[in-house]
Structures are given as C-alpha cells and as structure tokens.
Amino acid sequence: MTDTLSKIEKRTAYTLLLPAVFLVFAIVLFPIFANIWISFKEVQLKDIRIPEPRAKKIVKIIPEDKSKLRIVYRLRNSSLIQDINNIKFSDRLPINIEPVDLDSRCEFKSKKIICNFGNWEAGYKENFEILIQNTINKEIDNKVIKDQKPKLSGDADNILLTTKFTLKNFKNVFNENEFLDLLLTTFYFTFFGTIGAIIFGMFAAQLVNQKFYGRTFMRSILLFPYVGPVVALAYTWTLMLDPNSGTLNALLVNFGIIDKPINLLGQKYLILSLFGFEIKLRLALTTVIMFEIWRYFPLAFLFILARLQAVPKDLYEAAEVDGAGPFRKFINITLPQITAILSILFMIRFIWNFNKFEDIFLLTGGASGTRTLPINVYQQGFAVSNIGMGSAVSIVIVMLLIIFMIIYFKLIGKRADEV
Amino acid sequence: MKYKPLFIYLFISSVFLTLVSSIWKIMATLQGLKLTEINLNINFLLALFLSLAFILIGKKFNHLIKIVILSLIFTFFYILINEGAPIWYNIGILLICLFFTNRLKNYDLNFLREDFISEKIIFDFLSLFAIVFFAFVILFPFYLMFVTSFKTQAALLFDPLDLSISLTNNLTETFKSYFVIFNTYDFGRYIYTSSIVSIGTVIITLIFAIPAAYAVARLNFFGKTFLSTSILIIYMFPAIVLVIPLYTVFSQLGLRNSIEGLLIVYTATTLPVAIYMLQGYFKSIPKEIEDAGLMDGQNWFGIIIKIIIPLSLPAIASVALYVFMIAWNEFLFSLMFLDNPKTFTLSRAINHLTGDAETPRQYLMAGSVVVTLPILLIFVYFEKYLVSGLTAGSVKG
Numbered sequence: 135m136t137d138t139l140s141k142i143e144k145r146t147a148y149t150l151l152l153p154a155v156f157l158v159f160a161i162v163l164f165p166i167f168a169n170i171w172i173s174f175k176e177v178q179l180k181d182i183r184i185p186e187p188r189a190k191k192i193v194k195i196i197p198e199d200k201s202k203l204r205i206v207y208r209l210r211n212s213s214l215i216q217d218i219n220n221i222k223f224s225d226r227l228p229i230n231i232e233p234v235d236l237d238s239r240c241e242f243k244s245k246k247i248i249c250n251f252g253n254w255e256a257g258y259k260e261n262f263e264i265l266i267q268n269t270i271n272k273e274i275d276n277k278v279i280k281d282q283k284p285k286l287s288g289d290a291d292n293i294l295l296t297t298k299f300t301l302k303n304f305k306n307v308f309n310e311n312e313f314l315d316l317l318l319t320t321f322y323f324t325f326f327g328t329i330g331a332i333i334f335g336m337f338a339a340q341l342v343n344q345k346f347y348g349r350t351f352m353r354s355i356l357l358f359p360y361v362g363p364v365v366a367l368a369y370t371w372t373l374m375l376d377p378n379s380g381t382l383n384a385l386l387v388n389f390g391i392i393d394k395p396i397n398l399l400g401q402k403y404l405i406l407s408l409f410g411f412e413i414k415l416r417l418a419l420t421t422v423i424m425f426e427i428w429r430y431f432p433l434a435f436l437f438i439l440a441r442l443q444a445v446p447k448d449l450y451e452a453a454e455v456d457g458a459g460p461f462r463k464f465i466n467i468t469l470p471q472i473t474a475i476l477s478i479l480f481m482i483r484f485i486w487n488f489n490k491f492e493d494i495f496l497l498t499g500g501a502s503g504t505r506t507l508p509i510n511v512y513q514q515g516f517a518v519s520n521i522g523m524g525s526a527v528s529i530v531i532v533m534l535l536i537i538f539m540i541i542y543f544k545l546i547g548k549r550a551d552e553v
Numbered sequence: 554m555k556y557k558p559l560f561i562y563l564f565i566s567s568v569f570l571t572l573v574s575s576i577w578k579i580m581a582t583l584q585g586l587k588l589t590e591i592n593l594n595i596n597f598l599l600a601l602f603l604s605l606a607f608i609l610i611g612k613k614f615n616h617l618i619k620i621v622i623l624s625l626i627f628t629f630f631y632i633l634i635n636e637g638a639p640i641w642y643n644i645g646i647l648l649i650c651l652f653f654t655n656r657l658k659n660y661d662l663n664f665l666r667e668d669f670i671s672e673k674i675i676f677d678f679l680s681l682f683a684i685v686f687f688a689f690v691i692l693f694p695f696y697l698m699f700v701t702s703f704k705t706q707a708a709l710l711f712d713p714l715d716l717s718i719s720l721t722n723n724l725t726e727t728f729k730s731y732f733v734i735f736n737t738y739d740f741g742r743y744i745y746t747s748s749i750v751s752i753g754t755v756i757i758t759l760i761f762a763i764p765a766a767y768a769v770a771r772l773n774f775f776g777k778t779f780l781s782t783s784i785l786i787i788y789m790f791p792a793i794v795l796v797i798p799l800y801t802v803f804s805q806l807g808l809r810n811s812i813e814g815l816l817i818v819y820t821a822t823t824l825p826v827a828i829y830m831l832q833g834y835f836k837s838i839p840k841e842i843e844d845a846g847l848m849d850g851q852n853w854f855g856i857i858i859k860i861i862i863p864l865s866l867p868a869i870a871s872v873a874l875y876v877f878m879i880a881w882n883e884f885l886f887s888l889m890f891l892d893n894p895k896t897f898t899l900s901r902a903i904n905h906l907t908g909d910a911e912t913p914r915q916y917l918m919a920g921s922v923v924v925t926l927p928i929l930l931i932f933v934y935f936e937k938y939l940v941s942g943l944t945a946g947s948v949k950g
Contacts (some may be wrong), residue, residue, distance in 0.1 A: 140773065146853050147774035150764035154824050155780075157761060161799065161821030162787050167796035182801045239892065292805070341683045355691055355935060357943070361932045362695075363882040365900040366921030369907065370698040373914055381697060384713040385579060389591050428690070436944055459669030460676045489791030492884045496904070506794040515797050516889075528794040539789060 155356070161282050166532060172525035174299040179519035185213030187221045187254060187286040189262075193276045200273040202234075207284060211258040218258075221288040223249040227266060227376055228278050234265045254288070301524035312505075320506040323494070324415070324487040330427035335434025340468070342435070343442045353439075360432040368496035369488055371425055375399055384457060402503040418502035426487065434479055441475045442468070481542045485535065507531050558665040558674070563604050565678045570600035570653055573685060574631075577649055581642050585715035588638065595634050603627045607654060611661035622849035624650035656681065695925070702730050709914065730919035738916070739894070740902065740923060747899040747924075748846060750812060751880040754819040755873045758827050759818065762872070767857055771843070778843035781832070788825040792885045795822075800889050810893045823876045830942070834868035864892050867938065874904075874935055875942030881928055899924040 190208040207225075211218050223240075225247045227233070233242050240249035247264065268274050307313060342353050359367065374381050375398040382393035396404070396417070404417040409479060445468065453463050491508040500509035507527060515524025568773045575591055582588050603623060610619060613750045632638075638929055664670070687717070700716045701709065708715065718727075725732070731935075734740045799818065802810075808814035838861065862869065889899040897905060903920045906912045932939055 143772050144774045147768040147772035148766040154761040154828060157821045158787060158824050161818055162790065165795040165798035169794060172798060182804050184805055282774060323784060336907065337683060338687055341680050344680060351792060354933060355654035356687065358691055358929065361878065361928060363900055363924045363928060365884050365903050366698065366925045367694065369903065369917055369921055370694045373695055375703065379710055379713040380712055386580065388582065388589055388714060436940065440944060459672040461672045485789060489793055491793045511793050521797055521801065524797045528797060531794055539786065
C-alpha cells in the first residue's frame with residue numbers, strides 16, 4: 135500500500151517537474167556543454183547558416199504569342215563557402231499547361247516539373263529557363279504562374295556537426311599577449327565594483343535604519359538605479375559624462391575646477407601627480423566601476439537593511455548603559471551582526487560582477503582599457519566573427535566561475551547557521 | 554570646558570553648511586544661472602561665524618527668533634560676498650540656513666559637554682549630509698534623462714548647463730521628441746512587443762514554475778536534493794556564456810528575430826529563480842491544509858489550483874513582478890537575437906537608435922524615459938512585493 139502511494143507521489147513529482155526541467159536543460163545547461171564542443175572547432179559566424187539552394191522565379195510574357203510564357207529561375211547556392219549535394223527541384227504548373235523542350239535534367243510528371251540538378255559548388259549561379267505553353271491555345275494567366283513558388287532541397291554538411299576538432303582556439307586565447315591584461319581588468323572591475331557597492335550599501339542602510347522625515351521616500355528612490363533598465367541608465371550616464379556637451383564636464387569647467395573637458399569614458403589613463411609621485415589611473419575603467427557601484431549598491435543596501443532591522447534593540451541599549459559611543463556601537467555591535475551577510479553579498483556580487491556584460495558594453499563597448507572577459511566573448515564571437523574563439527573564452531569564464539562557486543559553497547556551508 | 558568638541562562642532566557644521574550651499578549653487582547653475590565662482594573659502598568662513606554665533610548665543614532667546622535673525626544675517630552677508638543672483642536663489646539660501654539652524658536646536662555650550670559628543674556630532678551631520686548626497690546622486694541622472702527629452706537640439710548644444718524645463722513653449726514643441734519617436738521611429742510597436750514579451754514571460758514562467766516548485770517543496774522523489782541545489786547553481790551561470798551556442802542553434806532553427814525565441818530564452822533563464830523563490834514559500838504553508846484537500850479527494854492539480862495558489866498569492870505576485878522586471882529590462886539576448894526592426898523590444902530599439910551617430914540625443918532620452926517610466930511606476934506602486942522579490946531573487950543581477 136505505502137509502496138504504491140510513494141510510487142504515485144514519485145510519478146506526480148516527475149510529471150510536475152518535467153516541463154520546467156526540460157526547458158532549463160535545453161536553454162541553460164545544453165549551451166554550457168555546447169560551448170565545449172564549439173570551442174574545439176574552427177567556426178566563423180558566416181559558417182553557421184546551413185547552405186541552401188535558392189531559386190527566384192521570373193515570368194516573362196511573349197507578346198507575339200499569349201498562349202506561351204517564358205519562366206526564368208535564378209538558381210544559386212546561398213553559401214559562398216560550402217557545396218550542396220543532391221539538389222532536387224520541383225514546380226507545379228496549372229491544368230492544361232505543359233513545358234516545351236524541357237532541359238535534360240528535368241522531367242514533367244503529373245503537372246510538376248521535377249529536376250535533378252546534382253551538385254552545386256559554393257557560390258554557384260545559373261539562369262534556368264523553361265518555355266511553357268497552353269495545350270488548348272488559350273492565354274496563360276501569368277499571375278497564377280508567378281504565385282506558384284518552386285521547391286528546392288539539397289544536402290549540405292552542417293559545419294557544427296562534423297567531427298573535425300582543433301586546439302587552435304585555446305592556444306589563441308592563452309597565447310594572446312592581452313590575456314593577462316584581460317584577466318587583470320576583469321578582476322579590477324569585479325573587485326572594486328563589489329567592494330564599492332557594499333560600502334555604499336552599508337552607509338545607505340545605516341542611514342535608512344534611523345528615523346528621519348522622508349525615510350520611506352528615501353528607501354524607494356535608493357532602489358531606482360537597480361530597478362531601471364540598464365540601456366536607459368547607461369545612455370544617460372554617457373550623455374552626462376560626454377566631453378563635448380555633457381553636464382558634468384560643463385559644470386567642472388564652469389567652476390574652474392578643470393581647464394579642459396575630460397573624456398571620462400574614452401580616455402584609458404589619467405596621470406595624476408600626488409606628492410611628486412606619478413600615478414596612472416585607469417580612467418575609463420574607474421568610470422565604469424563608478425557606474426557599476428551606482429547601479430548595484432541598492433542591492434547591498436536592501437540586504438544589509440533587512441539584517442540591520444533584525445538586530446535586537448536591547449543590544450544597543452545595553453551598550454549605551456555600558457557607556458559606548460555611536461562609533462563603538464557600530465564597531466562592536468552592528469558590524470559583527472552584519473559580517474555574515476556582508477561576506478555572502480561579497481561572494482554573490484563578485485560572481486555577478488565577474489560576468490557583467492551589458493553595463494560595460496553600453497558605456498564603452500570595451501574600448502579604452504575596459505575589455506573584460508565577458509566583453510571579449512562578444513568581441514571574439516560577433517565583432518571578429520570567430521564563434522569558436524568566443525566559445526573558448528566562454529569556457530574560460532565557466533572554469534573560473536566553477537572555482538568561485540566551490541569557494542562560495544565552502545564558505546557559505548560554514549556560515550549558513552549564522553545567517 | 555573641553556575645547557575638542559567645540560572645534561569639531563565648528564568644523565563639521567561649517568563644512569556641512571558650505572557643502573549644502575554649494576550643492577544649491579550647482580543646482581541653480583543647472584537651471585541656467587550664470588554662476589562661475591564657488592567661493593568655497595569665504596563661504597566656509599561665513600558658515601563658521603554662523604555656527605560660532607549660534608553656539609555662543611545658546612538658549613538665551615526664543616529658538617524661532619534666534620534662527621530667523623541668524624539666517625537673515627547669514628543670507629545678507631552671503632548676497633554681499635557672492636555675485637548677483639536672482640531673488641529665488643537667495644530665498645533658497647535663506648531656507649537652507651533655516652533648515653540648518655533648526656537642525657541645531659539642541660546645540661549650546663552645555664550640550665557640548667555631554668559624553669561622546671564629538672562622535673554624536675559627526676554621526677549627526679554625516680547622516681544629514683548622506684541624505685542629501687544619496688538623493689542627489691541617485692536622482693540626478695533620472696532628472697537629466699527626463700529634462701533632456703524635452704529639449705531641442707539647439708538648446709542642448711548652446712548651453713549644456715541649462716537643465717530647466719521651459720514652460721512658456723507650446724506643448725507640441727516641448728513634447729516634440731516624443732512625437733518623433735512614436736511617429737518616425739515606431740516606438741508604439743516596440744512598447745507593444747516589450748509588453749507582450751514581458752507579460753508572456755511572466756505567464757509561462759508561472760505555469761512552469763508553480764508545479765515544479767510544488768514538487769520540490771512537498772513531494773518525495775529520487776534526486777530531490779540534487780535538483781534543489783542545481784537550481785541555485787544553474788542560476789549562477791550568466792547569460793554571456795549561453796549566448797554563442799544559443800545564437801548558433803537559434804539561427805539554424807530560424808528562431809532568431811522572433812518573439813517566440815525570446816519568450817523561450819527569458820522563461821528558461823528566469824525559471825530557476827522562480828522555482829527557488831516559490832518553493833521556499835510553499836514550504837511555509839501548513840501541510841494539514843493540503844491533507845484536508847486530499848481527504849476531499851482532490852488530486853495534485855486540484856490541490857495546486859484550489860489550495861496552494863490562493864494561499865501563496867503574495868509570493869506569486871513577488872515572483873511575477875520580479876520576472877516582469879527582468880524581462881522588461883533584459884538587453885543581452887535582445888541584442889543578440891533581434892536584428893530586424895520589426896521584432897525589436899524597447900531596450901533593443903534604444904540601442905539601435907545609438908547605432909546612428911546622427912540621432913539627436915533628445916530622442917534617445919525620450920526613448921529612455923519611455924522604457925524607464927513604466928518600470929519605475931510599477932516599482933513605486935507595488936514596492937512591497939517587488940522588494941521581497943528582489944531580496945529573494947537578487948543572488949542574480
């Protein structure tokens with residue numbers, strides 16, 4: 135009895151889960167593994183379209199004889215790099231209409247012109263002509279003929295499914311002089327973006343945790359940067375920071391703080407001299423990090439505020455009795471209470487900033503020293519059109535991610551009880 | 554008398570007053586006022602005198618009389634020192650001053666003798682300044698976006714500092730950018746596509762996620778622990794590593810440039826978090842209620858429809874709003890999959906506008922307002938639900 139019940143339960147569970155699990159497997163897990171396959175292939179963007187035979191039908195009227203029509207098919211191989219084999223062609227003719235002197239590759243059978251064109255090499259083109267006539271000498275309606283579309287089929291190799299593999303992509307990824315720079319940029323971006331967002335989030339949470347007039351309003355607007363669409367916000371920032379007519383530069387020049395507008399998103403280095411030392415600041419990267427902090431501190435704020443509101447009030451009262459000032463209270467009570475959430479936030483945000491694509495792409499497109507690993511996936515895959523290379527970079531990202539996740543779950547496993 | 558708290562008070566309060574009046578000056582400049590000097594030093598001295606006078610007078614007078622007189626004196630000197638500005642600007646200075654002195658109500662020489670007074674002063678002013686700072690930093694880009702969309706190209710190039718909205722122009726002139734993006738750039742269609750995609754994603758995600766979450770929360774089956782951990786892990790994988798394989802497969806299947814393709818991808822990428830959020834809530838529903846349903850002869854379908862869904866409407870609302878927000882704001886997949894203007898979503902359409910360097914920026918900003926406004930309104934209206942959705946789902950973002 136219990137056996138059958140648990141069996142029913144199991145079957146129900148699998149039925150309920152199947153649609154969701156199938157979809158996630160197909161769209162999320164499959165691509166991660168497909169990346170491995172593609173990264174070992176030499177594939178360009180233009181290769182991924184399967185070559186197909188195409189025909190454009192043109193009907194030409196013969197003015198002297200209305201009972202005849204000339205049809206021209208412009209035949210071509212859609213691919214410029216791959217052959218197509220075993221091409222079959224068919225086109226239907228209306229009743230009482232027959233072709234005259236049909237090409238030897240074709241035959242007329244049950245109102246259909248059927249042709250066997252054999253093989254077309256890459257870039258093949260041909261103008262294929264047929265003369266048709268009405269068997270009862272009436273005028274042919276050329277509209278009917280025009281509306282009938284020819285059918286073509288052929289076999290071509292799908293370059294993604296062949297078993298030719300190469301290590302070239304990975305060699306290129308790691309041999310690139312820029313790989314180290316790429317990795318370093320990604321880590322700068324990730325690390326400072328994460329730390330900055332957490333620090334600002336902590337300040338904001340500390341602030342909203344007090345009572346003041348307009349507190350609910352403040353809590354709402356603090357989340358605006360996170361809720362707003364990245365496209366709109368990134369372009370607004372681009373506009374604000376524009377060197378020619380941006381507000382920020384205009385303000386700084388107006389108040390005489392700088393002499394010349396600074397291209398905050400387009401200049402790779404800014405040379406600062408502090409106490410006789412020359413510091414090379416990566417300007418565009420810093421600006422992008424600022425945007426990142428601005429957009430994601432609300433999230434840290436939300437988490438930390440939730441934690442702060444759960445801290446028992448009597449802890450602070452006890453501290454007050456013991457004669458602790460606001461600073462001591464923050465260091466000795468608030469901070470220990472929120473370290474757990476801070477470390478979790480750091481890990482999660484670190485992983486997510488590491489993968490951040492849209493923000494950098496929209497602000498700088500990866501120029502002026504802001505090229506991170508995710509940007510490189512896009513550039514290799516779609517700007518250089520080398521799908522194989524793009525996949526190889528994706529694999530590098532996945533590998534690093536797995537390492538981060540192992541660390542994350544080890545740390546969280548220990549911390550889970552404290553949260 | 555310890556002098557340390559006095560000095561800290563004088564320094565901090567002067568810095569604060571100087572900063573706030575400078576922010577006011579910057580904002581006034583952005584309304585088209587031609588102010589070119591910040592005069593930090595002299596304004597700091599002025600603020601210092603005000604703070605000193607305030608603390609020395611102490612509680613000898615009525616508070617109200619005291620702050621009005623002090624503010625008037627401060628404003629008078631401020632006008633003398635700083636260049637000529639219109640009356641509304643100076644009234645602003647007076648109001649800032651009143652606000653500031655009113656804030657100092659408790660402060661007199663006795664107050665400065667309290668324990669930990671230096672720290673208290675620092676915390677007090679720091680949080681006051683933080684309110685101004687955060688509000689300014691967050692709202693400014695939104696304000697800029699909004700105002701730019703009402704400007705003309707000529708006005709923008711002539712004076713990038715003039716961010717005032719002129720009310721004297723006629724309405725068609727002011728809303729010109731909006732007319733243009735709807736008539737010339739076909740934004741009506743994009744709004745429609747974006748709404749269909751976002752709402753469609755929400756519906757399909759819920760249809761798939763509710764049964765799955767119920768199974769994970771309630772039923773026993775082989776591989777349950779594995780499944781619930783892998784939901785989280787899968788969720789951690791970013792869109793950028795999925796993009797190339799999906800692009801190739803979708804190209805070959807002819808799913809690019811189609812709304813169906815976007816719906817499939819959006820649903821699949823939001824499903825893990827939806828399941829994760831819902832199953833947590835389902836677990837909190839007492840099992841006895843379901844047992845009662847079982848007694849009545851309901852099958853799992855009846856239980857989900859008649860018991861689980863009505864009881865977890867708040868959680869479902871959170872998930873729906875969160876998924877809607879993700880789908881509405883999504884950019885990467887729409888960039889990759891859509892290159893036919895007929896299938897563009899709003900985000901993709903705005904990105905497409907920038908592809909042409911000639912596109913005037915006020916059109917770009919009008920488009921940005923069109924994409925931002927709905928999501929902000931939804932957020933403000935449903936804040937409670939969306940915030941709990943964000944907290945639960947924001948391992949991603």
